[in-house]
Amino acid sequence: MHKISWIGAFLLINNMVIAQVGKEVPQKVERKTVDTRSRHSAAVEPLSPQKLWELGRVSGEGLSADGTQLIYGVSNYQFDDNKSEKNLYVIPVKGGTPVQFTTEAGSESVLKVDGDQVLYMFKGQLWKKSLKDGNATQVTNYEGGLENVKISPDGKHILFSKQVLLKPYYSQDKYKDLTKSNVYIYDNLDYRHWDTWNDGKFNHPFVATYADGQIGEAKDILGEEPYYSPTMPFGGAEDFTWSPDGKAVFYVCKKKFGKDYALSTNTDIYRYDLSSGETTNVTEGMMGYDNSPAFSPNGKLFTWLSMKTDGYEADKNDVILLDPQTNTKLNLTAHWDGTVNAFTWSKDNKKIYFVAPSEGTVQLFEILVPTNLKNRALPIINQISSGDFDITGIVGETKDGLVVTSTKMTRAAEVFLYSFKDKNLKAITTVNDQLYSTVAATKVESRVTKATDGLDLFSWVIYPPDFDPANKYPTLLFCQGGPQSATTQSYSFRWNFQLLASQGYIVIAPNRRGMPGWGVKWNEQISKDWGGQSIRDYLSAIDDLSKEPYVDKDRIAAVGASYGGYSVFQLAGVHEGRFKSFISHCGLFDMKSWYGTTEELFFANHDLGGPYWDKANAKTYTEFNPSTMVEKWNTPILIFQGGKDYRVPIGQGLEAFQAAQLRGVKSRLVYLPDENHWVLSGHNAQVWQREFFGWLSETLK
Structure with missing residues (x-):
């Protein structure tokens, strides 16, 4: 389950070809069963789990003031140390040779670019370095370090967050004399979240004067209130912004505690005035998630993302526009049948660019900002990109286009220039090109199936390297989590479709009910119907693909995590012999517990x-x-369970494994005590992959 959900868009991708694969296969071709361990030349091999983790993980960090240079980050995993090392690089936006910008051991992240000076975070402090020379200077030396830093526009104040102990939940805080105790005591809910037990410390925003790296006495904006800002568990610096004049701070907070906190999604955006100390609720009466506050470049208009319904984490995400001078508010995307992932203003203040799911992908859109909000005219929204790729983020704008990050199912993130002129993506970074040149290609196609209610059901189908329709292949049905998460052209380092196919499997990934990208109604249909139409969609998709002669119907498995893991458990009781193996990661097994x-x-x-x-x-x-x-249950099942998963706690995996064992069903439990809902450690990820593919080899013989 995710905190920020992704809801669908209705706009069509004009160039998408709905392929009915296999039509060209001759009727009388002799078919062979293919071993999943395909052979390839020494120069080009199938993608392996270890090679997957050798890929550089690219992040777009910022643009130079004139928009001609890109600063980007690359994280490289080091197997011996079981950790990642991130460094910054600089490259011309128009292409060229990258130059390594930082070399220190650790991870650097760009805060802002001022002229030719890059201000970045490193080991909890601010550092600066010129784009023109190689001298790095530590700017701050703040005791305890800084997090989620925002410098005021006039450079006179600094905003940051740190933890404040407000509740003596931990025994050593409650009983000072019992220094060797290790006990937690609670009188209310919110006693743990995501992967952490509540120790009575709350993230709070602090503001202080700032000059030449010197930070004055910091004031806690929330005081003694037991609230979180940034929001938990994934909020960061995007929860903060400054007013254009530097006289006020805007911050996101859910001002609820205990049981009320656990039952609500009602975050609000608050304005804190530095001179008076007064706080104003900007989103008073807006009852769902409100986040990502931002001003237009000229400082005249204020925008944020908003969901309407309290308690509905996957509600339609809209862009709200406020004119502070007239207090006029307008929902810019209310009339649009989709949801917004993230947005940014154009430099000329005339447009807002955003990214959103669109029919199995994530694309760029633009809103033409109304010049007069009082007219209440519905703004024009255009989808400006299309293709079999995801736009995963907007780094910034140049005179020629938008600098974005993008992925495909067969390519990890790189940075591209989206051209306003020709509407195409041009690669700026090529961090992983050399490694991919040694990886055997996997074909990805789209497929449409008629669902049981007569609606079109879209799926991505990924084929093994050197796919030959004259052969038969084992096949995997991928069940997405969320449940309102999109299956698009994203690139995962665990549920990696390219990796799955490279081991010799055909993979089908349906956009079943509940996924964004197909309109709000499609997305909402799964709520209170978890075991209904969405499960029937999965069965329709695999039944349709199984009609193809190259699918070995005696070697089909269903795999998934979270709601996908729930889907696997649910399918195990209703599949009627379709599947020969199941794999569930952190799936929900017993809804009561x-x-x-x-x-x-x-x-x-x-x-x-x-x-x-x-x-x-x-x-x-x-x-x-x-x-x-x-x-x-009568089908072999592998169960992964994280010990620090509090969204789907450990009992779910243990109950499922115990039930399978007592039923005499071939089963295996892989317990990851140090992992949460995900698998973050590189070595643990390698174990995960080996157990995953080992199980498939055992059960899909």
Whole structure:
């Protein structure tokens, strides 16, 4: 389950070809069963788990003041040390030879570019370095370090966050004399979140005077209030912004505590006046998530992202525009059938660019900002990019286009220039080109199936290297998590479709009900219907693909994590022999015990309907509860479970494994005590991949 959800767009991708693969296959070709361990030349080999982690992870960090140079980051994983090292590089936006900008051991992140000076964070302090010479200077030496830093526009103040101890939940804080105790004591909910137990410390924003790296006495904007800002668990510097005149701070906060905090998504954006100390709620009466505050470049208009419904984390995400002078507010995307991931202003203040899911991809859009908000005219929204790729972020704008990060299912993120003139992407960075030149290509195609309710169901199909339709291949049905997360042209370092296909498997990844990119109604349909149409969509997709003669129907598996793991558990009870193997990672197995142990109860209340003791939710806890169908389990199942996963706590994986064992079903538990809902350690990820593919080799013989 994710904090920020991605909801669908209705605009068509004009160049998308809906391919019905396999039509060209002759009727009387003799078919062979193919071993998943395909052979290739020494120069070009299938992608392996280790090679996947040898890829550089590229981030767009910023542009020079004149827009001619890109500063980007590359993180490289070091197997011996089991950690990543990130450095910054500089390259002309028009292309050229990159120059390494930082070399220190650690991770640097750009804060801002002022003239030719790059201000960046390194080991909790501010550093600066000129784009013209090689001298780096440490700017601050603040005790305890700085996090989520924002410098005021006039350079006179600094905004940052740090933790403040406000509640004596931990025994050593409550009982000062018991220094060797290790106990947590709670009287309310929010006792743990994501992968961390609440120790009574809360993230708070601080503001202080700032001059020549010297930070004055810092003031806690929230004081003694037990609230989080940045928001938990994933909020960062994007939760903060300064007013254009540097006289006020805007910050995101959910001003709720305990049970109220666990039941609500109602974050608001607050304005804190530096001179008076007064706080104003800018989004008063807006009841869902409000975040990502930002001013237009000329400082005249204020924008943010907003969801309407309290408790609905996957609600439609809209761009809101406010004219502070007239206090006129306008929802710029209310009339558009989609959801916004992130946005940025154009330099000329006339447009807002945003990225959003669109029919199996994530694309660029633009809003033409109205000149008169009081007219309440609906702004024009255009999709400006299209193709089989994802736009994963906007780095900045040049006179020629937008600098963006982009991925494909077969390519990790790189930085590109999206040209305003020809509407194409041109690569700026090529960090991983050399490694990919040694990787055997995997073909990706789209496919449309008729769902059981007659609607079109889109899927991505990924084929093994050297795919030959005259052969038969084992096939994997990928079940996406979320549940309102998109299956697009993203590139994962765990659920990597290129890696799966490179081991000799055909992979089908349906855009089943609940995924953004296909309109708000499609996205909302999964709520309170987890085991219904979305599960039927999965079965429709795999049944349709299984009609192809190159699919070995005796070697089909279903795999997935989170809601995808739930889907695997649910399919295990209803698949009627379709699958020969299952793999579930951190999946929900028993909805009653899950409701009683998960932390963000707003999610459970909205998507499941509410608690199990409310009879109105009976279907959720019976027909749509995988644990009630264990008597039908008869297929091998591998279960991964993270020990620090508090979204889908450890009991879910243990219960499922114990049930399978007691039922006499071939099963295996892979317990990752130091991992949360994901797998973040490189060595642990290698174990994960080896167990994953080892299990498939055992069970899809």
